[in-house]
Amino acid sequence: MEISENISHFLAQSDTVGQALFWILLTMSVTSWYFIIVKAWQSFQTRQRSQQFLNTFWEANSLDSVAKLLTEHTAKEPFSHLTYHAINANRHHTLHRTNKLYEAGSGSEFLTRAMRRVMDEETAKLEWGLTILASVASTAPFVGLFGTVWGVYRALLSIGQNGQASLDQIAAPVGEALIMTGFGLAVAIPAVLAYNACVRSNRMLLAQLDSFAHDLFAFLTTGSAIPSTLEAQSNGYNVTMAGG
Numbered sequence: 001m002e003i004s005e006n007i008s009h010f011l012a013q014s015d016t017v018g019q020a021l022f023w024i025l026l027t028m029s030v031t032s033w034y035f036i037i038v039k040a041w042q043s044f045q046t047r048q049r050s051q052q053f054l055n056t057f058w059e060a061n062s063l064d065s066v067a068k069l070l071t072e073h074t075a076k077e078p079f080s081h082l083t084y085h086a087i088n089a090n091r092h093h094t095l096h097r098t099n100k101l102y103e104a105g106s107g108s109e110f111l112t113r114a115m116r117r118v119m120d121e122e123t124a125k126l127e128w129g130l131t132i133l134a135s136v137a138s139t140a141p142f143v144g145l146f147g148t149v150w151g152v153y154r155a156l157l158s159i160g161q162n163g164q165a166s167l168d169q170i171a172a173p174v175g176e177a178l179i180m181t182g183f184g185l186a187v188a189i190p191a192v193l194a195y196n197a198c199v200r201s202n203r204m205l206l207a208q209l210d211s212f213a214h215d216l217f218a219f220l221t222t223g224s225a226i227p228s229t230l231e232a233q234s235n236g237y238n239v240t241m242a243g244g
Contacts (some may be wrong), residue, residue, distance in 0.1 A: 015154065021147040021180065025140060029187040032136040035129040036194040043201050049077040050205075054212070063087060063219060078122040078209050082115060083216060089114035090220045108221050115213055122209065126202040130195060137191035144184015151177025 057079070060066045067087045075081040090111050152174055 017150055018147060018154070018180075021143055021150070022183070025143055025147070025180075025183050025187050028136045028140055028143070032133055032187065032191040032194070035132055036190060039129055039133075039194065039198050043198070046077050046205070050079050050208075053077060053080045053083075057083065078119075078126075078205070079212055081122065082118045082209065082213060085118045086111060086115050086213075086216055086220060108217075111217065111220060115217065119206075119209065119213065123202075123206060126205065130198055133191045133195040133198070137188050137195055140188035140191065141181075141184045144181045144187070147180030147184070148177045151180060 056069065057066055060069075066083060070080060070084040070087070075084045155174055155177060
């Protein structure tokens with residue numbers, strides 16, 4: 001209650017610059033919380049759907065049954081999206097070979113390029129909103145600090161014009177100006193935490209997707225899964241899907 005009263009008094013005493021900085025911080029806070037909630041919900045849905053698809057994929061009798069399932073149901077998460085396009089790319093190259101420039105090369109090379117494109121698309125989708133969170137996290141403290149500096153400057157300027165003032169007269173306006181610094185930190189801290197959590201979650205999901213891409217690549221080219229990365233490299237299946 002006291003903080004809200006101080007903020008109201010600060011806005012009433014502040015000029016256009018101070019009020020504009022306050023509304024900028026408020027807009028940044030609302031925007032960051034929107035992305036935090038949306039990203040958290042999207043991450044939860046993606047992991048739930050991905051786990052369901054992986055269970056279905058590994059329990060399927062053949063890739064044909066997986067392809068039929070993906071034809072009937074739209075791919076809504078990275079793993080099914082990658083599988084759908086990989087199967088279609090493999091079939092397309094088998095039927096049409098090299099009628100166009102982007103189809104040139106062996107079947108494995110064409111499949112690799114198709115899978116890399118899908119993984120790049122999924123990476124871009126996962127990174128949606130992270131730029132906003134990073135921008136809010138890095139700029140909000142400085143916007144709040146600028147608001148404090150501007151408020152202190154106006155308070156001291158007013159005190160100087162009115163002559164000598166007591167400590168009580170100085171402390172009140174300066175304390176109200178410091179609220180802007182606290183407001184800036186309150187906006188930035190959730191954005192920083194959410195950004196770090198999203199980056200970690202995306203890194204783990206992409207690592208899992210990269211591992212799945214190696215197995216899928218092996219299924220489509222040899223009919224068997226790759227037991228391990230080292231064995232894949234020794235057999236000539238060194239395909240780095242996520243690295244580009």
